[in-house]
Amino acid sequence: MRRWITWSTGFWVALFAVTWALSSYSFQLYKAFDARWIVRFPKSYELPTESWISALLDWLVDKAHFVVFTFRDLTRAIAAMIELPYQFLRNLLIEGFQSGIGAEAVQIAPSLSWVAVIAVAVLIAHFAKDWRLGALTGICFLYLAVFGQWASAMVTMASVLIAVPIGAVGGLLLGIAAYRSPLIEKCLRPILDLMQTVPVFAYLVPVLILFGFGPVAALVATVIYAMPPMVRVTIVALKAVPEEIKEAGRMVGCTRRQMMWKVLVPSASPALMVGVNQVIMLTLNMVIIASMIGAGGLGFDVLASLRRLDIGGGIEAGLAIVVMAIALDRVSQAFASRGVHEHRNGTFLKRHPWTSTSFAIIAGTLLVGQFMPAVQTYPQDLTITTGPFWTAAIEWINVNFFDAFEAIKLVVLQGLLLPVKKFFTGIPWAWGIIATGLFAWKLAGWRMGLMAMLFMAFISASGLWGKTMVTIYLCGVSVFLASVIGIPLGIWAAERPRAGRVILGLMDTLQTLPSFVYLIPVVMLFRVGDFSAMIAVVLYALAPAVRYAAFGLREVPAHLIEAGRMAGCTPRQILFRIKLPLATPHLLLGLNQTIMLALSMLVITALVGTRDLGQEVYIALTKANAGQGIVAGLCVAFIAIIADRVVHAAADGQRRRLGL
Amino acid sequence: MTNQVLLDCRDVWKIYGARAETILQEYDHPDPAALKAAGTIGAVRAANVQIHRGEIFVIMGLSGSGKSTLVRCLSRLVEPTAGSIHFDGMDLLSASAAELIEIRRKKMGMVFQQFALLPHLTVLENVAFPLDVQGVDRKTREARAREVVALVGLEGRENYYPRELSGGQQQRVGIARSLVVEPDLWFLDEPFSALDPLIRREMQDEFMRLQNMLKKTIVFITHDFDEAIRLADRIAVMKDGAIEQIAAPEELVLNAATEYVAEFTRHVSRAKVIRAKTIMSPVTSESFAGEVDWHATIESIADQVEAASGPMRVLKDGETVGQIDKQAVIDVLVGRK
Ligand SMILES: Nc1ncnc2c1ncn2[C@@H]1O[C@H](COP(=O)(O)OP(=O)(O)OP(=O)(O)O)[C@@H](O)[C@H]1O
Ligand SMILES: [Mg+2]
Numbered sequence: 001m002r003r004w005i006t007w008s009t010g011f012w013v014a015l016f017a018v019t020w021a022l023s024s025y026s027f028q029l030y031k032a033f034d035a036r037w038i039v040r041f042p043k044s045y046e047l048p049t050e051s052w053i054s055a056l057l058d059w060l061v062d063k064a065h066f067v068v069f070t071f072r073d074l075t076r077a078i079a080a081m082i083e084l085p086y087q088f089l090r091n092l093l094i095e096g097f098q099s100g101i102g103a104e105a106v107q108i109a110p111s112l113s114w115v116a117v118i119a120v121a122v123l124i125a126h127f128a129k130d131w132r133l134g135a136l137t138g139i140c141f142l143y144l145a146v147f148g149q150w151a152s153a154m155v156t157m158a159s160v161l162i163a164v165p166i167g168a169v170g171g172l173l174l175g176i177a178a179y180r181s182p183l184i185e186k187c188l189r190p191i192l193d194l195m196q197t198v199p200v201f202a203y204l205v206p207v208l209i210l211f212g213f214g215p216v217a218a219l220v221a222t223v224i225y226a227m228p229p230m231v232r233v234t235i236v237a238l239k240a241v242p243e244e245i246k247e248a249g250r251m252v253g254c255t256r257r258q259m260m261w262k263v264l265v266p267s268a269s270p271a272l273m274v275g276v277n278q279v280i281m282l283t284l285n286m287v288i289i290a291s292m293i294g295a296g297g298l299g300f301d302v303l304a305s306l307r308r309l310d311i312g313g314g315i316e317a318g319l320a321i322v323v324m325a326i327a328l329d330r331v332s333q334a335f336a337s338r339g340v341h342e343h344r345n346g347t348f349l350k351r352h353p354w355t356s357t358s359f360a361i362i363a364g365t366l367l368v369g370q371f372m373p374a375v376q377t378y379p380q381d382l383t384i385t386t387g388p389f390w391t392a393a394i395e396w397i398n399v400n401f402f403d404a405f406e407a408i409k410l411v412v413l414q415g416l417l418l419p420v421k422k423f424f425t426g427i428p429w430a431w432g433i434i435a436t437g438l439f440a441w442k443l444a445g446w447r448m449g450l451m452a453m454l455f456m457a458f459i460s461a462s463g464l465w466g467k468t469m470v471t472i473y474l475c476g477v478s479v480f481l482a483s484v485i486g487i488p489l490g491i492w493a494a495e496r497p498r499a500g501r502v503i504l505g506l507m508d509t510l511q512t513l514p515s516f517v518y519l520i521p522v523v524m525l526f527r528v529g530d531f532s533a534m535i536a537v538v539l540y541a542l543a544p545a546v547r548y549a550a551f552g553l554r555e556v557p558a559h560l561i562e563a564g565r566m567a568g569c570t571p572r573q574i575l576f577r578i579k580l581p582l583a584t585p586h587l588l589l590g591l592n593q594t595i596m597l598a599l600s601m602l603v604i605t606a607l608v609g610t611r612d613l614g615q616e617v618y619i620a621l622t623k624a625n626a627g628q629g630i631v632a633g634l635c636v637a638f639i640a641i642i643a644d645r646v647v648h649a650a651a652d653g654q655r656r657r658l659g660l
Numbered sequence: 661m662t663n664q665v666l667l668d669c670r671d672v673w674k675i676y677g678a679r680a681e682t683i684l685q686e687y688d689h690p691d692p693a694a695l696k697a698a699g700t701i702g703a704v705r706a707a708n709v710q711i712h713r714g715e716i717f718v719i720m721g722l723s724g725s726g727k728s729t730l731v732r733c734l735s736r737l738v739e740p741t742a743g744s745i746h747f748d749g750m751d752l753l754s755a756s757a758a759e760l761i762e763i764r765r766k767k768m769g770m771v772f773q774q775f776a777l778l779p780h781l782t783v784l785e786n787v788a789f790p791l792d793v794q795g796v797d798r799k800t801r802e803a804r805a806r807e808v809v810a811l812v813g814l815e816g817r818e819n820y821y822p823r824e825l826s827g828g829q830q831q832r833v834g835i836a837r838s839l840v841v842e843p844d845l846w847f848l849d850e851p852f853s854a855l856d857p858l859i860r861r862e863m864q865d866e867f868m869r870l871q872n873m874l875k876k877t878i879v880f881i882t883h884d885f886d887e888a889i890r891l892a893d894r895i896a897v898m899k900d901g902a903i904e905q906i907a908a909p910e911e912l913v914l915n916a917a918t919e920y921v922a923e924f925t926r927h928v929s930r931a932k933v934i935r936a937k938t939i940m941s942p943v944t945s946e947s948f949a950g951e952v953d954w955h956a957t958i959e960s961i962a963d964q965v966e967a968a969s970g971p972m973r974v975l976k977d978g979e980t981v982g983q984i985d986k987q988a989v990i991d992v993l994v995g996r997k
Contacts, residue, residue, distance in 0.1 A: 244776035247737050251847075252790035252837075253765030262793065266780040 011442060019435050023426035038428050047461045050627030057209055057626045079216045082162065086215060089158040093117065094151055113365040113376045114145050117154070120362070121327070123354050129334035140327035148383035149320040155297035156324065159290070160283050163219055167226040167279040172272065174227075175234020176260060188231065195228040197596070197640035199603035200289055201617040202633020205626045208293045218295030226282035233275030237268035273336030280332050281512060284325045288516040289604070292621065298324070302516065306607070311394050311524050312387030318517045329512045394524045409531050417477060417530055424473040429460045432469070440642060444649035448642075455638035462631050464613065471612040472639065474530060474605075475598045478537035482594050486542045487587065490549025491575070500550060507543040515540050515601050523608055533605035540601045544593030552586025553579050582658060588651035595643045599636055666845060666877050667711040667734060672743030674704040674729050674901075684742050692900050703729040704740070705901040711845070716871065716878045718888045721898035727881045730898070731847055734879065735768055736760060748844070765794050769838030770847040773854055775830045777822040777837075783809060784818040787836045794841075808836040811870070828859040832866075839874070846876045852887065864890055885925065889933050897921050909933050931959040934992050940974045940982030948973040954981055958992045965989045 022029075030038045064071035091097045096111040112120075118141045126134035144153040178185035204221055211217035241264050249263035265272070291299035298321050305314035369376030398405075427435070433456040441449025459468050493500035518536040526532040556579050564578045580587075606614030613632050620629030675683060677700030687694055695702040703726045711717050719727045732738040734745060736752055745752040747763065755763065777786050784805050785792075791801035809818055812832040822830055831851055838846060851867075852860040864887060871878065882888050888895050889909040896906045897920075905917040913933045916922035937954040949968035952961045954976040961984075965972055971985040990996075 242774065242776065244772045244774050245778065247732070248770070248772060248776035248778075248837075250737060251735065251764055251768065251770040252793050252841075253761040253763075254793050255761060258793050262789075263778065267778060269780060 022431050023423050026426050026428045041429050041460045046463045049631050053630050054627035075210050082216050082219050086162045093158050094154040113369045114378045116362045116365045120358050123358050125331050127354050128331050137327045140323045143323050145378040152298045152301050163222040163283045164280050167223050168276045171227045171230025172234050175231045178235050179238040192228045197637040198633045199636050200225050201603050202629050204293050205629035214294040217293045218290035222286040222290050225286050226279045229278040230275040237271035238264050241267045277332040280328050285514045312391035314520050315390040316387050318520050325512045421473045424469040429465045440646050443646045448645050452642045459635050464635050467613050478534050478598045479594050482538045482541045482545050486545025487549045490546040493550040494553035507546050511543045528609040532608050533610045537598050537601045541594045541597040545590050548586045548590025552583030556582045585651045585655045592647040599640050664712050665710045666713045668746040669709045670744050672707045673741045675741045676701040702901045707903050713877050715893040718880045718892035718895045720888050725898040726901040767844045769843035771834045771838050771851045773850040775834045782819050783833050790841050808840045812836045827855050846878045848880045850881050934958050936974050939988045940984045943983050945971045951975050
């Protein structure tokens with residue numbers, strides 16, 4: 001045992017020392033040997049992957065032909081299928097139904113009035129749980145009306161109402177197919193893994209090229225982004241249905257279809273609703289990003305304000321998204337944990353009191369709205385705008401605390417960010433490949449080591465080594481800080497139940513916020529640069545570190561703690577000698593999640609001017625260069641895959657060592 | 661006479677593991693050690709079972725002895741690795757998927773250890789579920805389900821959901837569900853193991869009451885010997901996947917076929933198993949202090965015989981077939997051979 005520890009420690013020390021030395025003196029080496037290839041991958045050996053992918057996409061769009069229809073036809077058909085219901089919902093929620101075009105347009109029916117929408121939302125929330133949730137939902141929607149975000153919010157709502165059912169049903173069907181056929185599952189699994197790690201930006205470009213700028217492209221990208229978790233949840237949920245229930249289904253003579261739809265899916269429905277909740281949250285997460293390729297609504301407002309550096313407007317629209325996210329999250333979670341309702345007998349009115357009430361309110365407001373415009377549309381002069389307030393508040397903070405913020409920023413930059421950055425960016429690519437391979441080999445076996453080397457070689461050969469190192473440095477620092485802050489918070493939450501409720505509640509709320517929202521205040525206070533990016537990433541990636549730590553500590557078997565207490569441990573010793581070592585597998589899984597979130601957030605922080613892979617993807621997006629976008633996206637995915645496998649292997653190893 | 665046997669299972673094997681298919685070709689009759697060496701598990705080994713119409717056939721054995729697997733082979737919930745199973749004269753193992761569905765819908769019922777109720781359905785809907793699957797219309801199936809719910813004593817709880825019921829009540833629902841189609845063959849896999857001892861006792865009584873009314877053919881799994889002797893007409897004892905002995909409870913206690921069965925039955929209270937007919941002696945006495953039924957267990961007549969002033973008459977269908985005295989009863993009670 002002892003020998004093993006020293007050998008292992010020696011390995012890490014040596015690996016770090018060599019890397020550090022090479023990183024510090026790579027420039028001198030290059031000068032001494034006059035070998036530029038040491039610091040830069042030779043241009044003539046770079047792989048033209050970008051142009052291959054771009055050419056493939058061009059071919060798809062222009063030439064691809066499946067017997068009777070072209071690829072173009074296919075994308076057009078998909079577009080039409082999405083466009084139709086989407087337009088209907090837009091008409092229903094905000095624009096009203098019209099016939100004719102342009103000046104001759106005749107209003108056939110108005111849209112749902114704001115009163116009706118709020119009432120229906122409240123009733124749905126009440127149906128899902130109780131009046132308290134109804135009130136919360138009502139307040140959230142009222143906020144949208146009162147603060148003048150109604151029109152944009154309803155546009156966003158329309159796309160959520162399209163994307164969520166497609167994502168949920170599509171995910172369910174794919175999950176069922178994978179559950180039924182191991183072959184399909186085998187094919188789907190790597191795709192799902194990749195989808196989870198490729199940054200959204202990477203496929204925005206191809207989607208843009210295939211579907212053109214507009215809401216349809218945005219919806220397609222949103223569905224692609226939001227569907228994978230549903231597939232996963234479906235597979236897991238169906239597999240988790242107790243064996244006896246499946247046998248009971250077979251013993252009463254269910255056919256295959258009856259088995260699926262009458263036994264498996266309903267039994268698994270609470271778990272499936274968790275998946276639907278995920279789809280909703282991811283859809284909202286995409287709202288702002290999707291507005292880059294043509295989704296209107298709140299996301300567009302945020303993005304436009306950010307670009308104008310209009311602080312107030314950005315915060316207002318951002319808050320509106322948060323409010324919507326909270327309402328939708330709570331309601332869908334309530335559906336997930338909702339037991340089955342009681343049965344009612346009697347007439348339709350008696351059996352469906354809430355449906356009837358909704359229809360009554362809709363009809364009522366429709367009628368009244370004809371005479372009282374205030375019922376139809378929330379009156380303009382009653383809206384409150386908080387924009388100027390936010391602008392003033394930020395300005396006030398900046399005026400009064402500018403020096404303090406600047407000082408903090410300087411200290412962190414000088415003391416942490418820049419040295420780490422120098423270390424990572426200095427590593428010569430050739431050694432970087434080997435070092436990553438050794439790292440992965442030591443923790444996850446030679447197979448993973450080989451794979452890691454291949455991935456890193458691909459990255460070098462794509463000419464993205466420098467940007468990748470910046471990505472790793474930013475991600476590493478952020479994850480480090482998130483763990484340093486998050487794990488103690490998690491320990492605190494686990495040790496003190498009262499504080500725990502507050503902390504974990506806060507983390508839940510943080511997780512419902514779309515990632516983009518984190519950027520707004522950070523940019524306002526610290527302006528653009530690595531420091532702002534890091535803060536946003538830390539905030540976004542904090543939640544899993546806290547949660548897994550709290551969960552891991554609480555999972556420690558009670559009898560082990562009792563044994564410790566009986567052996568006379570102080571509470572401190574119990575924490576450090578018993579609980580923390582036993583919780584390490586959970587801590588490692590939390591670390592894994594933190595890394596994944598940090599990587600996905602990094603791509604977004606490219607907007608505030610980091611020079612990493614995220615920026616590369618973002619540039620590709622603005623130039624509509626699909627090849628560049630996909631290659632950079634793949635690089636991010638490769639880093640994520642290496643990190644994921646290595647941390648998982650470490651967690652498994654730890655679990656084995658602990659005999660869990 | 662063949663008609664007497666409802667389910668006939670011959671030389672059935674169920675082997676788990678990568679080489680499950682080939683191992684039986686390599687060895688003729690592999691023992692557990694050989695199976696293990698090949699990296700396989702012999703969950704059921706060479707089982708021969710004939711279930712007679714109208715009997716309660718109990719399968720017992722320790723945890724992991726293959727009881728559940730055997731019963732799942734009999735209902736073809738798991739595919740046996742080898743052997744033949746005939747149900748009502750029909751070859752069950754060559755039945756097509758559609759035939760199997762038909763047999764299960766009409767002729768088999770099963771009760772599960774963890775109840776296996778559908779969480780999203782009410783008691784009534786759960787009980788009506790087998791009929792729903794068959795496409796019976798709502799009115800008919802709910803009327804029928806109501807009857808069965810009443811039969812198991814759950815009237816008034818038709819609209820409860822499973823999670824609102826106690827364990828015993830949930831298992832009543834499971835029993836009702838398996839009875840709703842009036843199956844010919846009724847499988848119960850440790851139906852009462854998940855229940856508290858008191859409730860278990862109550863459910864056993866309930867089960868006997870139902871059986872006296874319905875007279876089903878039953879295959880009943882348990883690892884509780886007391887439960888087995890209370891219910892069984894015949895008992896099969898399993899060990900490591902093989903059936904050690906099949907016999908009536910009394911026979912099992914008095915003439916254990918193997919060391920294992922003897923060990924298994926050693927701590928059973930003999931008075932509960934041994935019946936008057938086994939220890940009665942030929943009639944020698946002129947006068948009797950009373951009479952007992954020849955099928956009664958010693959436990960049930962002990963007080964009576966002890967309190968009597970002389971030997972008692974043993975009756976079979978009203979005829980005197982022997983006599984029984986204190987000494988014989990005491991011998992059984994203290995475990996003297
Ligand atoms: N699907 C399976 N794959 C591999 N081995 C199995 C499988 N099912 C059962 N076994 C093995 O077969 C053996 C018999 O299991 P079975 O469930 O029939 O036991 P049992 O007598 O019903 O036990 P219990 O009283 O615990 O229910 C066990 O050793 C078990 O590990
Ligand atoms: Mg069992």
